[in-house]
Amino acid sequence: MLRHAGGPDVAEVADVAGAGPRREARAAGTRRRVTLAEQPVGRRVGGMSDYVGIVLVSHSPQLAAGLRQLLGQLASDTVRVVVAAGTEDGGLGTSYDLIAGAVAEADGGAGVVVVPDLGSSVLTAVTVLEDEPRPGVVLVDAPFVEGAVSAAVTAATGAGLAEVVAAAEEARGFRKL
Numbered sequence: 750m751l752r753h754a755g756g757p758d759v760a761e762v763a764d765v766a767g768a769g770p771r772r773e774a775r776a777a778g779t780r781r782r783v784t785l786a787e788q789p790v791g792r793r794v795g796g797m798s799d800y801v802g803i804v805l806v807s808h809s810p811q812l813a814a815g816l817r818q819l820l821g822q823l824a825s826d827t828v829r830v831v832v833a834a835g836t837e838d839g840g841l842g843t844s845y846d847l848i849a850g851a852v853a854e855a856d857g858g859a860g861v862v863v864v865p866d867l868g869s870s871v872l873t874a875v876t877v878l879e880d881e882p883r884p885g886v887v888l889v890d891a892p893f894v895e896g897a898v899s900a901a902v903t904a905a906t907g908a909g910l911a912e913v914v915a916a917a918e919e920a921r922g923f924r925k926l
Contacts, residue, residue, distance in 0.1 A: 800827055800829070801859045802855030803862050804852055804855050804864065806834070806843065806865040806866065807833075808835065808843060809841055809866075816897055817830050819894075819898070820897060828901050830897075831855040832851065843870045849877050856885070859885070859910065860886065860910030860913070861883070862900050862913050863878070864889055864900060891918050892921055896918070900913050900914075903917075
């Protein structure tokens with residue numbers, strides 16, 4: 750059973766989902782593949798992370814934890830990847846408070862990309878970002894796994910927020926076969 754914990758009810762949020770300007774960014778220029786040897790390791794500027802952070806918003810704590818583990822292997826520890834998954838009691842669902850806390854934790858000063866899985870995770874993330882706006886936080890319309898992988902690998906290169914957002918959203922067009 751999926752539940753929505755904290756924040757407005759899902760019915761209240763449904764009207765908000767389509768409201769407001771579409772959050773979109775496109776990077777200028779072209780992207781190139783970067784080898785692991787070229788990826789920066791642990792840069793810090795003024796105590797803040799030089800890398801865009803990523804928040805994984807999912808109904809399932811296990812699904813998000815597995816994806817976070819994968820991202821740790823692909824993007825190393827240079828990128829803050831924070832999970833906001835399930836309810837406060839560990840059940841399936843979404844949590845307004847977990848999402849708000851994860852956004853704050855992932856924000857190292859270079860921006861945050863929020864990647865939701867589906868349904869009410871999108872609605873709850875929209876509500877959190879509208880209720881508690883933070884500069885440089887972008888909710889992306891991207892497939893959960895492919896979008897998160899693209900965002901993390903791009904962020905690990907030291908790319909800016911616009912390029913990380915574009916990489917996540919471009920993942921929608923990746924073909925597997």
